[in-house]
Amino acid sequence: MSSRCPDALRAVAIAGAFALGVASAGARAAPLRVCADQDAPAFEEAIAQELAQALRRELQVLRAPWRHGFVRKTLGLCDVFVGVPAGFGALMTTRPYYRAGWVALTRADDPAPLAGLDDPRLARLRIGVLLPPGDGAHTPVGDALVQRGAFTFVRGYPVAAQPVAGMLNDLRSGRLDAALLWGPQAAGAGTDLRLSPLPPAGEIDIAVGVHRGDVALLAALQRALDARRPVIDALLDAAGVPRTDR
């Protein structure tokens, strides 16, 4: 059996909850097939729309759970991956379109919220972090906690089980003192929560990715990103993304 087609079918099957959104652009060229994690923020899809328009191609968005092997499991289904770290090994990536870091969410009415990673109470506060699947996988902000001796009251939220919603619920109901999230994930969490950056946890440049060897598409996307820079910046601002590159 040729591997390409069945693998693609399997990828569809894998996702189970694939949502296929087709946006109209009226273009005749092949659609621009964009893949993103199922929990990727909505602004990534709006940015994909900008790119598709610049390329005069119809946009198709495929959202699926981004797990280990996502690129290979969606082989034949995606041309473009939005919201990926620049230099992401499985893909070729453009120059970054924004940079972000990790942030702490605390309750706005908390009289003594977590004051960054060097808060002396760090090891005693109840802190939620995302827990990635895969032996040895970790988040930079999780590492930052370990380096500061905070693990006893750190609660991990496995990625498989809608972790962000669970974490925010626990924060609002007082079961957590702070939720540590990737900045774009925390954008728009609500006015009842306070967002504060956690610079020591590091930053990551975010770019657009294509399959290795797809040089022409990479160049076209780079031109589109450059041409639509002001619009993309406006989309990120409107979404409240806590950028660290400006």
Add this chain to the structure above:
Amino acid sequence: MPLPALLLAAALAVPAGEWPSAGRDAANTRFSPLAQITTANVATLKTAFTFSTGVPRGHEAAPVVQGGTMYIVTPWPNVLWAIDLATRTPKWRFEPKPSAAAQGVACCDVVNRGAAVAGGRVFFNTLDNQAVAVDAQSGRELWRTALGDIRLGETMTMAPLVAGDKLIVGNSGGEFGVRGWVAALEAATGRQLWRAYSTGPDADVKIGRDFRPHYASDRGTDLGVTTWPGESWKIGGGNVWGFISYDAELDLIYHGTANPGPWNPHQRPGDNKWTAGLFARRPADGSAIWFYQWSPHDLHDYDGVNENVLVELPLGGEAARPVLLHPDRNGHLYVLDRRSGEVLSADRYAHVTTTRGVDLASGRLQYEPSKAPQVGKVVRNQCPVSPGAKDWQPSAWSPKTQLLYVPMQNLCQDVVASTVSYIAATPFVGMEVRMYAGPGGHRGEFMAWDPVQRRKTWSVAETFPVWSGALATAGDVVFYGTMDGWFKALDARSGQLLWRQKLGSGIVGQPVSYLGPDGRQYVAVLAGVGGWAGSVVAAPLDPSDATAGKGFAHAMQDLPKPAEPMGMLHVFALP
């Protein structure tokens, strides 16, 4: 040497011509008492028949045989085939139709390790966490019991064990934070009788007043909670996906527990009980009798689920001491008194740099600190690798030769860097691992171990990791398969290659032997490369990405693509 009758007792409990469960007997010996095929005539072995399963990917199952019928479970979608061994044609097929989404959560290919047949019922597990019983004659479904949730990353790949009127099963999925458990189902109805977890309070683990572990470090209250930071035991792993053994005389089942997960070792200080260890439990109510931890605070994803082979050996002044043999992923071959959990010996059977041996006084594995993983740091020459000196692929014991035949890896790994490996709405960092051949340059090995003398009797090097099970027979011939598709027969006493045949795909299945309806001895194995080691050809991994397949791809780049993409049963006999 005369055949020690007592040592054969377990094997003889199963009729000589049958192979009703993955391990053949509840002791997991994988020893066939058939002796028509011998060292003198095996060279003339020929294909008797073949059968395509119609399913691709890694075929790790043992074809099980009872009453003139063979039962095969395929990888997802877990089709159960019944093959009439007289006509060599299918009697029926049963399709459990597991959820397609289960494929996406299986860590290491969508494998299944086989069915078990007893009392006119065929039992097996589906990748989406259902235990199923099918009528052995008609193929009609008798019951199915849903046991877990794939949405949380939970799957089932293990071969169930029948212990009396109970079916013993367990789950996979530690890398997703799935809490490990073992459960007993009523074989007649599928009703769950008990479930024991591998982490958490004593009540959940079924630790009560009968619990008497041999070592002090396993005594205390609620160690499944107190040896973890905070509440991380709730997502602590310790899954039960290996082969389970049962000693009917002692009335104990033995099951391993997998690695603690999914935290980094630094995020889970403590022994992380009861992961990466071994439980002895009463099948009636699941109560724990003893526990031993192979790898306390497992640093290297060594798991603890490798098989436990129940044998009797002349040790410690006893002529037939009831022991269990366990070749662990951490590179040590353990002999434990299976009444008490006492470690009688623990010897290196592979090249080991990550630990400095087992302290027999405390029972504790001694880690080599310089080889411990450190976030952001390069650590070179970790041996064995995470899949271990040997992974799930089961060994076989011959009561005739008193040797354990062990399929192995010979691999080391460098943890080169931490890089952003994937993004599930947030960037995650993975340890970039590259595996490569250990000393000698070969990546696999098949060896015979003498557990009394505590040394290798013989060993043969293999180009690729030996990811198939082993089969021992009373004809003093042992069998195994290679990932590049050679099915081999060796002299059980010398390791001399007596016969080999190239199959259409790599072999990661478990060979078995049975007596056909015509009274002849057959040897059967499934070909169909895959599994963790074989994912470089079974799944569309990019072999140029050295860290694909959790670093395994780097060591497997030259594994040939199979000529035959579908799983294939191959059955051999003398002419």
